Amino acid sequence: LYPSNIFILISLFVLTLPTSVSSQTVLRMIGPEDLGGAWAEVIRNFHDKHPDIQIDYVSGPWSTDERQNMYIRSFLSGNPFELVYMDVIWTAKFAEKGWLLPLDRWFPLKRQDEFLPGDIQAGYYKGHIYRVPVRSDVGMLYYRKDLITEPPKTWEEFEQLCRKYSNPPERYGIVFQGMQYEGLVCNFLEYLWGAGGTILDKEENIDLETPENRSALSFMKKIIDEGWAPKSVITFQEQHSLEFFEKGGALFMRNWPYAWKILSRSPLKGKVGIEPFIHRTGQKSAGTLGGWGLGVARDMQYPEAAWKFIEFTTSAKAQKILHMRRGAVPVRKSLFNDAEILKENPHYKELYELLLKARPRPVHPDYARISSILQKHVSAVLVGIESPKQAASIMDRSIRSLFKGKKSGWFYRLIVDYDLSRTLKNTVLFTAISVPFEFLLGLSFALVINVPLRGRVLSRLSVLIPWALPTAVMAMVWQWMFSNPFGVINDLLLRAGLVKGPLDWLSTPVGAMFAAVFADVWKTTPFVTIILLAGLQSIPKELHESFSIDSAGSLKKLFHLLLPMLMPFIRVALIFRVIHAAGIFDLIWVLTKGGPADSTRTLGVYIYDLAFRFDEIGYGLLLTFLFLTALILISFIIVQLTTLPYERITR
């Protein structure tokens, strides 16, 4: 044996060793960054009581979607995180898939009565309870008490107040969550319910092509069109709305209860009131029920230990810690009469009423898909790509085809899959724009660098750099450079006098596609350059010298002499580039996440979402296979098209 072999064998052995050996029961859960140390304190208290159980709080990304993906991937891998810290909307899917343990035997009806009814209801799926609520949430309207005496109940009253008191850009009417993500659906549902509409009826039938839906969408659009909300609201999540409102930028804000605590420490202290969300005249108001709860993964060894932790976390003591440290709304009814809590939160009486009236989002195993369709089209309305009427009809059709497609087999599903045709279109567009640019630039770079000049090494080196840097990482840099208002690209354009004001690159469909193409061209032009440079160098010197950039007729020479000789190199580069541009994932995933309104979502992102977000690995595999077949076909076509007559003869 040679030293290198021994080294490799040892490293192989080390790598396969189990990572930790311990006699303690370790339970893992994923949550957001533990700001304020609330979870750390709960876990410490629990540990004092049960020293044999160790809780490992994994600090996940802030985005709930991302955390859900982490859970799904861990379930699929067969080694799940033992404690499942779930958003209300995950329960149905996780339970349907059989990933969760029913908790009925530990959590009888009598104990359930101690909790808010809506939160309990959201933990049920097909007659079993899978999730115990830990914190509650409901969407509501914050308003400026100091400016408005009578808060609005209806859309019409809201409209009048906005017309009267808002004067953008100093003070807008309302800020809410307009970005394409789950929060947008929560906002949308409050308008839809407030207009008397609904998504799924009792028999789980879908009907969204309704006047209620159209009027909800139209009203949301009106808010933006009339300038009651700032244009940038379409990029807002909760935190952005809160910051905007906190600075006095708006009369109203739609947000969750957590904002109260932050506002009460801001200059707005005492100037803010809460109200149920506005509704259409003659209808009823409803806030979207949110909140988090704990469940137990089915495939694991210590369900008893997990239950002990859940029991502790939902006890009055732990609930208070979570409330004090983190502003979490408790789920135990008794705590809303707790003197200590009421002293700090006089608004909890009103909040309690809101929580009792809160409405859950549809409980459906395919909720994630339904929501992603809603997000897309509500966002499309706000951005202005679709009219409310169009959006209502496409939403309806997409969700119907989703239900039907799942029932009636893959072939039918391929035909009706709206996402598929949309992402396919984006993929073709992206490839068709970026590849020609890469070739144009790549060839020009190669021609320049190929001229023997001093300093050529430096330009050759600079060309290698974009190629060598990780795409996903550089996508972050491009996101930063294209951002608004601190992005350098806007700054350069403004300085050059090419634009009048900063552009919203990443939040408009055309801008986002442009940014994605631009970043891809930057990243992959070097590859084309390197290959074509090799081609140029393989051309005999004499031909070379007869070609120079400024000599007369050089374009003619380029086409008649150089390009034919470069053809084998062009062919290779073209096949590589077309295949990899069509299969693009990391750049899009990091730069735009496919948004806004799906305008940059490519097939690669869709397939990934299917497999790892919507848990439809089978359908994802089918698309993968078809995609691969298509790419092989395209490669053959490229080979045929770029094979010149004389090459055929020499073969």
Next chain:
Amino acid sequence: MRSVLLYTLMGLIFLYCLFPFFWTILTALKPSHEIFSLPLSYFPQRPSLENLENVFQKRPFGRYITNSLIVAGGATALTLWIASLIAFHLRTLDLKQAEKIQRYFLVGAIIPPTLLVIPIFIGMSKLSLVNNYFGLILSYIGLNLPFAVWMLHSAFRQLPKEIDEAALVDGFSWMGRLFGIVIPLSKPAFSITAVLVFIFCWNEFIIALTLMPSQIKYTVPVGISMLSGASVYEIPWGEINAAVALTTLPVLLVIAVLQRWIIEGLTAGAVKG
């Protein structure tokens, strides 16, 4: 006149290719109030390393680097080991046969990872290798083997046959000839292949994202892409740029030192198909 034009063009290429990288470094060096103030400053008024410190103190960035080193290092070592065995065997075949086998390998090299991620994930979860360094290493070996075999095979071919005949007479075993003679003699090609495979593994995103769900196993690109979502407040652009600068600088240096060989290696690998 002509050289002025050419130098201008070269300068433009240089600027175009390097600008995002420069901008990252500049942003990384600015304190956060300077990052978020208009008009933008093109040179940091008061350069500080505050962002870099935060990356290591507030986030487990050192951990990400360790993970990436383990995975990319392990995958590179194993890929080269296996690839040299295969390439050495291919050398003993006649050229036509060897190239036929090569062609199959190359088809595998073209498929984008987007299309491989689901099959790889299914395979790795069947083997219980999700969230395990070895699972990711195994996938990277699969992804990079075709390229490495191609590179090493063309290097090994260039050595005269007489060398191993002589070694055979001297009593060298098969492995002995490979590790004692052929690899040392093709050191340049061998190291370039190693560097390129390492860079590919270091940069890979989608498979690392999928196979390593828990944060303590993130590789650098995954960790950086998740930084934007780590906090409720403003996206921490200063820290992100510091992290990017930190992870791309070593790549840059390696490239600068080895650029000539990399260009040769890449073109040899990509064009012969």
